[in-house]
Amino acid sequence: MNAVPQNNPGTLASGQFDVARVREDFPILSAKVHGKPLVYFDNGATSQKPQCVIDAIDHYYRAENSNIHRGVHHLSEQATAAYEAARGKLRGFINARSDKEIIFVRGTTEAINLVAQSYGRAFLKAGDEIVVSAMEHHSNIVPWQMLCEQVGAKLRVIPINHDGEIVMEEFERLLTDKTKFVSVTHVSNALGTVVPVKEIIALAHGRGVPVLLDGAQAVPHLQIDVQDLDCDFYAFSGHKMFGPTGVGVLYGRAELLEKMPPYQGGGDMISLVTFEKTHYNVLPYKFEAGTPNIADGIALGVAVDYLRGLDWAAVTAHEDGLLRYATEALGQIAALRIIGTAKEKAGVLSFVFDHVHAHDVGTILDQEGVAVRAGHHCAMPVMQRFGVPATARASFAFYNTIEEIDVLVRAIGRVLKVFG
Amino acid sequence: MSELDDLYQEVILDHNKSPRNFRVIGGANRRAEGYNPLCGDEVTVFLQVEDGVIKDISFQGSGCAISKASASMMTTELKGKPESAAHELFENVHNMLTGEPGSEGGGARVGKLAILSGVCKFPARVKCASLAWHTMESALKGEPQPAKTE
Numbered sequence: 001m002n003a004v005p006q007n008n009p010g011t012l013a014s015g016q017f018d019v020a021r022v023r024e025d026f027p028i029l030s031a032k033v034h035g036k037p038l039v040y041f042d043n044g045a046t047s048q049k050p051q052c053v054i055d056a057i058d059h060y061y062r063a064e065n066s067n068i069h070r071g072v073h074h075l076s077e078q079a080t081a082a083y084e085a086a087r088g089k090l091r092g093f094i095n096a097r098s099d100k101e102i103i104f105v106r107g108t109t110e111a112i113n114l115v116a117q118s119y120g121r122a123f124l125k126a127g128d129e130i131v132v133s134a135m136e137h138h139s140n141i142v143p144w145q146m147l148c149e150q151v152g153a154k155l156r157v158i159p160i161n162h163d164g165e166i167v168m169e170e171f172e173r174l175l176t177d178k179t180k181f182v183s184v185t186h187v188s189n190a191l192g193t194v195v196p197v198k199e200i201i202a203l204a205h206g207r208g209v210p211v212l213l214d215g216a217q218a219v220p221h222l223q224i225d226v227q228d229l230d231c232d233f234y235a236f237s238g239h240k241m242f243g244p245t246g247v248g249v250l251y252g253r254a255e256l257l258e259k260m261p262p263y264q265g266g267g268d269m270i271s272l273v274t275f276e277k278t279h280y281n282v283l284p285y286k287f288e289a290g291t292p293n294i295a296d297g298i299a300l301g302v303a304v305d306y307l308r309g310l311d312w313a314a315v316t317a318h319e320d321g322l323l324r325y326a327t328e329a330l331g332q333i334a335a336l337r338i339i340g341t342a343k344e345k346a347g348v349l350s351f352v353f354d355h356v357h358a359h360d361v362g363t364i365l366d367q368e369g370v371a372v373r374a375g376h377h378c379a380m381p382v383m384q385r386f387g388v389p390a391t392a393r394a395s396f397a398f399y400n401t402i403e404e405i406d407v408l409v410r411a412i413g414r415v416l417k418v419f420g
Numbered sequence: 421m422s423e424l425d426d427l428y429q430e431v432i433l434d435h436n437k438s439p440r441n442f443r444v445i446g447g448a449n450r451r452a453e454g455y456n457p458l459c460g461d462e463v464t465v466f467l468q469v470e471d472g473v474i475k476d477i478s479f480q481g482s483g484c485a486i487s488k489a490s491a492s493m494m495t496t497e498l499k500g501k502p503e504s505a506a507h508e509l510f511e512n513v514h515n516m517l518t519g520e521p522g523s524e525g526g527g528a529r530v531g532k533l534a535i536l537s538g539v540c541k542f543p544a545r546v547k548c549a550s551l552a553w554h555t556m557e558s559a560l561k562g563e564p565q566p567a568k569t570e
Contacts (some may be wrong), residue, residue: 020509356485357484357485359461359486359545359548360428360484360486363424363544364424364428367423367424375458376457380460383460389483418428419428419485420423
């Protein structure tokens with residue numbers, strides 16, 4: 001995130017993260033649930049929004065609302081400028097080379113579908129192989145299965161070990177002349193594993209194979225530099241990085257995007273239309289058919305401003321502290337088993353009990369004000385790998401506190417009391 | 421807190437811990453699988469129906485305490501009952517779980533199953549409780565597709 005050292009309002013003089021101060025920026029964090037203070041540990045599903053993001057949406061509809069890239073009138077010019085400025089902020093956020101590599105989409109899912117349907121249908125054929133890992137979210141599995149059905153390609157899966165880490169030797173074995181695409185997650189949503197993506201990219205590029213990274217769970221925790229990663233595509237959602245729902249980004253290397261056909265046809269993605277032939281617009285507009293989600297795109301830019309105003313060394317130390325504290329505290333509960341024990345993890349703690357189903361855990365925690373996700377986390381193959389039907393998942397953000405983890409531990413005590 | 425106590429009553433916890441009729445009926449002449457795509461709960465209901473009467477009923481699968489207890493209580497309630505009574509009970513239980521007006525507490529129309537009435541205060545858990553019932557209904561009707569709560 002290339003921290004911009006402004007005055008770092010979220011950092012104490014000691015260099016420690018000032019979590020109490022930062023929590024004030026998020027109005028929902030002072031809410032009560034069932035009469036108890038909300039403990040929001042479902043950040044992996046969606047993060048909360050700071051006041052500045054909420055204000056940006058409000059301001060847009062009050063003062064700027066207009067369609068972009070077409071009007072000559074004042075409001076349209078203003079809206080266009082604000083939307084394109086947001087694109088520039090997102091370029092800076094992931095350190096892409098150019099704004100034309102930043103394609104606004106609805107979210108990570110749409111970004112991956114775009115690549116599968118545009119790049120995949122144009123360049124993959126029968127017998128080719130696509131490699132994903134065993135810990136992908138369904139949205140990094142199903143689009144490739146659909147492509148496989150369409151072109152006759154095959155999906156190959158890199159296994160994971162018992163800690164929830166990619167088995168690199170198996171990946172090397174799967175990489176063959178048939179491999180034409182690799183698509184892996186950067187951070188696992190169900191396990192929290194940080195995947196050694198640079199190593200994966202280097203190996204794939206060694207064979208000339210492009211790599212897409214699903215960054216949905218990575219962007220709220222890690223500083224992303226797509227040039228340093230050397231990935232070909234990077235997909236992420238605004239709502240998991242403290243921005244609004246309904247907007248996300250596909251980063252693509254310009255030379256690949258140039259040769260890819262459009263994903264959808266319509267307005268904005270054309271330069272000239274006749275009934276004989278249509279000429280497509282330049283990047284990034286070639287991939288942005290129809291009126292986009294203007295308000296939320298602008299507000300996502302504001303979320304980026306907010307994040308870049310934080311001291312990321314302090315944020316990272318705070319988040320590492322949360323995960324370490326929670327892992328130790330939950331690790332002391334005899335009946336509880338943590339699923340996902342990779343050496344490198346970010347933000348996620350999945351757990352199960354031998355005798356209590358995750359749903360029952362979720363309901364009882366909720367009564368204590370603690371919001372966790374209970375279920376398969378849209379990663380059913382991960383559940384199958386670990387032989388569990390579902391897990392309870394606490395997923396953290398920088399605005400969470402050690403005290404909130406203590407509340408979680410006490411609430412788990414209540415679960416064990418109910419279920420004896 | 422009382423809502424939570426209502427949900428996890430002793431009887432429910434007991435059925436979860438020691439589910440009744442939790443077995444396979446080898447030669448079952450009706451059987452269906454049920455699946456809750458939201459949470460991954462799975463249940464298979466087996467029925468032996470003779471002359472319109474449920475001679476035997478059992479279930480297998482994995483799920484939360486609510487889904488397991490509901491399935492377990494369903495089997496004890498339906499064994500020996502005519503098919504028509506099963507359909508009727510399905511309707512009444514469904515109304516109770518979804519909090520249909522006039523179904524408060526279940527009353528005589530659902531018998532012992534009234535103990536599940538606390539579920540309607542937890543909308544996210546209604547499907548857990550109704551999964552086995554949908555599956556039983558689909559088994560009796562001989563529907564080829566797995567039952568879903570959606």
